[in-house]
């Protein structure tokens with residue numbers, strides 16, 4: 173993975189007496205204390221992070237934690253007090269106005285919370301704005317604009333005005349405008365926050381779909397942890413201008429850095445986050461090509477289970493056997509395990525979110541078998557472990 | 572307590588006199604300006620003298636119809652036609668066109684100076700802080716007072732009338748341009764900036780279009796203020812309906828004064844409704 177964007181020591185102090193505030197900040201004074209002493213507001217306090225090429229990097233935090241300020245320093249809509257922003261290794265703070273304009277035109281596009289559409293322009297003209305100011309000729313402009321509108325499912329709306337569209341559609345235009353520019357980096361400041369839950373969920377899906385083919389580097393700001401967990405490859409949590417934790421969704425959920433993050437993840441809908449792979453446990457297995465009924469029975473007794481999963485020598489799943497049937501076999505002095513194998517085992521793969529199989533888990537008596545793409549048995553899902561994970565307990569993998 | 576009456580009276584009047592005297596040295600400059608403004612006035616007047624009265628009425632009615640296509644204001648159109656016919660009938664036609672010339676010239680100059688000034692104020696808080704009190708001053712100072720320097724610089728006639736009208740009528744244009752641009756939502760400015768617009772592109776493509784209806788409301792106000800100056804301007808020789816009112820006052824001729832006043836009201840309503848309709852038209 174290559175690093176697309178690198179932020180070093182990025183700081184923004186609003187208000188007067190900035191030098192004094194900076195000094196206090198270095199002494200480790202809190203945002204509130206500095207505000208009281210100097211009247212200056214710490215927007216962002218020495219942020220350091222890296223964003224990989226092609227990932228969705230979500231920035232989270234409560235209101236006023238500095239998310240918007242941070243993202244606006246990345247394209248210098250807000251001039252940083254200190255620090256640097258490197259895009260493909262080039263420091264944005266060192267370039268002049270003209271070069272900055274070029275970067276904004278070619279490398280970064282922004283999507284806004286309240287869509288930021290120009291009410292006096294049609295959908296087509298709005299979408300073409302970025303291209304228009306670059307002086308690109310009308311034919312090329314229209315072609316690219318229509319392509320972008322196609323991508324977001326809005327072809328045919330080009331001649332309408334923004335107010336004629338629903339909120340969800342307006343934000344699609346906002347997205348299309350960013351896509352039309354073909355920029356590698358998208359900055360999205362609470363882009364879906366103004367939408368109702370249904371529309372928001374739709375937009376998230378659409379963004380993920382688009383991302384599959386386009387591989388943009390996306391900095392996405394959100395209030396909503398469920399949203400962050402759904403779309404984020406990495407999540408960064410901010411508090412009072414400081415970065416509290418950066419990590420994968422799993423990191424954040426399983427190893428919250430402090431109480432603030434813990435509070436944040438308290439109400440999350442874990443079923444959308446945890447995958448089958450996260451909650452599966454080690455099954456009792458029997459190799460049908462080697463093992464006999466007696467060994468199977470012994471293993472089941474040892475593990476205190478009434479079922480065992482039958483696999484072949486390649487560890488591919490064959491089916492499941494019940495302890496009572498095995499006992500019967502032993503009594504009949506038969507070694508024919510094959511005759512008692514039940515092949516009707518519900519299966520899933522490691523990536524499947526629990527939410528998708530939750531209903532089935534609670535309905536079928538047989539635990540799900542988790543298979544990898546070679547049909548090998550990786551683990552099984554028992555109800556107890558699922559409920560434990562949803563309740564926020566650490567999953568004891570392969571206990 | 573100090574009695575302010577006992578200290579020497581501050582020579583404000585003196586200072587102003589000296590300042591105006593000092594300005595009158597630049598006769599060359601003022602002559603040039605006089606010629607320039609006079610040129611605009613003559614051009615307008617030439618056009619109005621050229622157009623036959625019936626055609627003028629048809630044009631006004633037609634423009635009103637086109638500007639109100641969606642609402643079809645027949646009442647307004649009938650009012651305009653009857654009103655203009657009345658002015659013609661009262662033999663005020665030439666006076667009316669002279670007044671219209673004065674208003675249009677003043678508004679044009681207000682627009683040409685006022686819009687850039689308003690833009691400048693919108694772009695800089697310091698400029699705004701400087702000009703705001705000046706604009707307040709220009710608008711609240713009794714309009715009469717402007718006649719004196721106007722005569723000093725430009726003599727007697729239409730030109731000093733235009734000058735005084737511009738000073739009195741320009742503030743709304745400046746103010747509303749400033750306001751209109753500052754009212755553009757931050758997110759739209761950010762959108763424009765974030766896609767790499769130059770300052771000029773941002774102004775032309777985003778700020779001015781979105782400020783347009785506010786700006787036009789300012790222009791409308793400026794025109795009304797310019798119209799309110801016509802009687803005052805007539806005292807320094809600016810011809811038109813104002814002159815008729817002014818003379819009527821001098822001769823204690825209530826009837827004549829009322830008739831000329833009525834003509835001004837008719838003109839005011841036509842200008843007001845027409846500029847408003849044109850403004851509405853451009854909005855989506």
Ligand SMILES: Nc1ncnc2c1ncn2[C@@H]1O[C@H](COP(=O)(O)OP(=O)(O)OP(=O)(O)O)[C@@H](O)[C@H]1O
Nearest residue numbers: 186187213214215234235236237238239240241242
């Ligand atoms: N232009 C400004 N002048 C002064 N202070 C500002 C300015 N912009 C932001 N701030 C302050 O900086 C801090 C961070 O604000 P910011 O808008 O970045 O927060 P946020 O995380 O985006 O919040 P929200 O979730 O409400 O959008 C806040 O304390 C805010 O009051």
Ligand SMILES: [Mg+2]
Nearest residue numbers: 239240241361
């Ligand atoms: Mg914000």
